[in-house]
Amino acid sequence: MTKPTTNTNRVTGPTGESSTEDLRVGARSAASGAADGPDKAAEAARATVGEQPWRITGDRLFDHNHECVGCGAHLSEPCHPACPFETGMFSLAVLLRAAARRLRENPAGVGYDISAAVFAAGLDLVGEHAAAAVADEAREVLTGYLIDTWGSGAEAIRTGVVYRHGLFTDLPEIALSLYAAAARHDGIDFDPDSFGDFSA
Numbered sequence: 168m169t170k171p172t173t174n175t176n177r178v179t180g181p182t183g184e185s186s187t188e189d190l191r192v193g194a195r196s197a198a199s200g201a202a203d204g205p206d207k208a209a210e211a212a213r214a215t216v217g218e219q220p221w222r223i224t225g226d227r228l229f230d231h232n233h234e235c236v237g238c239g240a241h242l243s244e245p246c247h248p249a250c251p252f253e254t255g256m257f258s259l260a261v262l263l264r265a266a267a268r269r270l271r272e273n274p275a276g277v278g279y280d281i282s283a284a285v286f287a288a289g290l291d292l293v294g295e296h297a298a299a300a301v302a303d304e305a306r307e308v309l310t311g312y313l314i315d316t317w318g319s320g321a322e323a324i325r326t327g328v329v330y331r332h333g334l335f336t337d338l339p340e341i342a343l344s345l346y347a348a349a350a351r352h353d354g355i356d357f358d359p360d361s362f363g364d365f366s367a
């Protein structure tokens with residue numbers, strides 16, 4: 168019996184010869200979708216996010232502490248070999264952290280447009296073809312974090328949680344929540360004391 172597998176050695180396709188790495192499966196299936204037109208490509212993008220990661224195509228990004236949003240290495244140091252900017256493997260946590268520094272340039276009249284900041288960071292990381300799809304996924308992660316933090320009352324306004332958070336929360340607090348949601352998504356502890364002064 169053949170069980171479901173992500174082993175690309177068993178995946179054959181029009182571009183199959185060029186890659187043997189598991190993490191490229193998502194990009195490849197999206198590419199095959201692109202051949203069928205924009206709608207199919209968008210559908211493929213939604214289907215692959217979270218399961219088959221996108222490739223990071225953008226440059227290394229740093230946070231307000233001048234540390235890599237992928238691995239935490241200071242800008243004066245090289246990235247960890249496992250850093251997403253080294254491996255190219257996209258993660259929603261990296262996107263959420265990268266979005267923090269995009270908040271300031273995405274004001275919302277009152278407060279900040281968090282969704283726009285997340286989308287802008289998505290453009291930086293994965294480019295136009297996947298930015299909307301990864302931004303949707305990241306917003307879901309943030310929504311889940313906020314509902315857990317705010318309590319059951321927030322569940323009733325689920326679709327507006329991120330929007331309200333952007334309007335009614337101070338900038339450093341929004342940034343902190345993005346980092347906390349990222350840590351929660353990765354299953355690691357987040358220490359608010361090491362977050363530093365978010366002024367940029």
Ligand SMILES: [Zn+2]
Pocket residue numbers: 235236237238239240245246247250251252253
């Ligand atoms: Zn790094």
